Amino acid sequence: MKLAIGADHAGFPLKEEIRGYLERLEHEVIDLGAYNAEPSDYADFAEAVGRTLIAGRAQRGILVCGSGVGVNVAANKMPGIRACMCHDTYSAHQGVEHDDMNVLVLGARIIGPALAFELVSSFLNAHFQKHEERFVRRLNKVLAIEARYMGETARH
Numbered sequence: 001m002k003l004a005i006g007a008d009h010a011g012f013p014l015k016e017e018i019r020g021y022l023e024r025l026e027h028e029v030i031d032l033g034a035y036n037a038e039p040s041d042y043a044d045f046a047e048a049v050g051r052t053l054i055a056g057r058a059q060r061g062i063l064v065c066g067s068g069v070g071v072n073v074a075a076n077k078m079p080g081i082r083a084c085m086c087h088d089t090y091s092a093h094q095g096v097e098h099d100d101m102n103v104l105v106l107g108a109r110i111i112g113p114a115l116a117f118e119l120v121s122s123f124l125n126a127h128f129q130k131h132e133e134r135f136v137r138r139l140n141k142v143l144a145i146e147a148r149y150m151g152e153t154a155r156h
């Protein structure tokens with residue numbers, strides 16, 4: 001599978017471990033940084049991964065920051081991106097099967113490489129169950145919300 005991966009400085013060490021894991025499994029990996037642990041901003045990497053999926057250059061993405069929250073929030077601002085932080089294997093595959101999640105988000109300050117590899121494996125081996133009418137109906141409602149509120153913003 002063609003995969004886009006990205007992380008800020010806090011996610012960098014785990015992203016490196018994940019890249020190695022994916023390459024051992026012979027996936028095609030587009031590594032969008034960070035390329036070192038110098039302080040950086042999670043939004044830049046979330047956007048880079050999202051842009052790569054939107055352009056069709058990768059089928060799925062993996063994003064890592066310290067908690068997972070920042071990249072999760074940022075990636076979901078982009079149309080067509082369905083990113084979710086999953087630190088349990090059930091959500092990592094069910095999120096794809098039921099919700100067509102296309103970006104797996106991990107928190108490098110929360111989990112270690114062994115669990116991360118299991119989560120990535122669950123995510124990559126799962127497929128959206130498009131023959132299930134209820135999942136398609138719900139996804140279409142999500143896409144309709146995205147289209148309805150494009151360009152608007154919540155006030156504090």
Ligand SMILES: O=C[C@H](O)[C@H](O)[C@H](O)COP(=O)(O)O
Pocket residue numbers: 008010011039042065066067068069070071
């Ligand atoms: O949600 C945000 C992420 O967890 C960041 O990785 C985190 O805020 C980075 O923290 P710091 O700049 O203190 O290393």
